Amino acid sequence: MSKSTDGQISHRDKEGRPLDLMAWTRLHKDLEYRVIAEDEVAGHLVRTVWEGIDDGVQVAxxxxxxxxxxxxxxxxVWEGYWPCTQDEAKAAHRETVATLRAKRPADATRRG
Structure with a gap:
């Protein structure tokens, strides 16, 4: 997988493979594809999603x-820049949920 040139935007699927803009747009509209983890904690929804943008400068x-x-x-509360993986994003999700549970100790329900 190639890294984009600093400042040059490329689009990638969940596995990091390059996408053309039309393919990225179709996937980006699909919430089922985008959401990789979702939990409810004390009345708050924590959601981690694929954005699929690599600009080489850690802005997108x-x-x-x-x-x-x-x-x-x-x-x-957290962003993962290319070459961040889906596993790393899920780990960040678990950390966000754990932090929120520690601040708001209440019944939490896993949704994804």
């Missing part, structure tokens, strides 16, 4: 996780 991200209290608006 491959993965992101965030927390939402309404299920619609997410506050980003």
């Amino acid at each position: 991200c491959m993965w992101a996780n965030g927390i939402s209290s309404d299920g619609k608006t997410f506050r980003t």
Whole structure:
């Protein structure tokens, strides 16, 4: 897998394979494809998603996780830049969930 030139945007699937813009757009619209982990903790939704963007300067991200209290608006708490893997994104998700559980000890339900 090649790394993009600094500042030059490329699009990648979950495994890091390059995508053309149209293929990336189709996948990016598919929430089922994008969401790799989701948990509810004390009334907050923690979701980690594939973003699939590599710009070589760590501004655009491959993965992101965030927390939402309404299920619609997410506050980003972690981003994984290329060459971050899906396994690393899932590990960051587990860490975010653990941190939130420690701050809000309540019943938590795993959703994904």
